Amino acid sequence: MVMAAETPEKQSGAEADAKPTKKRVLFVDDEKNVLIGFRMLLRPMRDVLEVDVAENGRAALKMMETTRYEAMVTDIRMPDMDGADLLDAVAGKCPEMVRIVLTGVEDDALRKRLAKTAHLLLQKPCHFSELKFALEKVLDQ
16 A cells, blocks of 8 residues: 555655755865866766855855855965965864865975864875865765
8 A cells, every 4th residue: 555645746845856965165266277177177076066266265255154165175375365364264164164275385384384274285286186086085974
């Protein structure tokens, strides 16, 4: 015997239309071409990943006021608000957000500062597969 609630026609709209939730990642870099590259390279993951971009730290913080992100990938050397200051702010406001740094900076003092607020530090140039693996790993948790 089939109960009415078990038939597909009787499922609620939320159950019938249930789709996997996309994870949101914010990329922050002052170089537009780098941001365009991130979007293009991550396009094959569009079914599971929503990518937003910001050209500086202040723009990123403004976006975070209205949107929840599971992860952020940021450059360090940017005008106005550098990535280290952005990481400090994000660690305080959104401690659950995974924070990844993608940079070419090799300053030991800066690396020590970043170790307090970043979950992962990737060195530029970074092969796309390394970044993709890092995102998949942290976002699958």
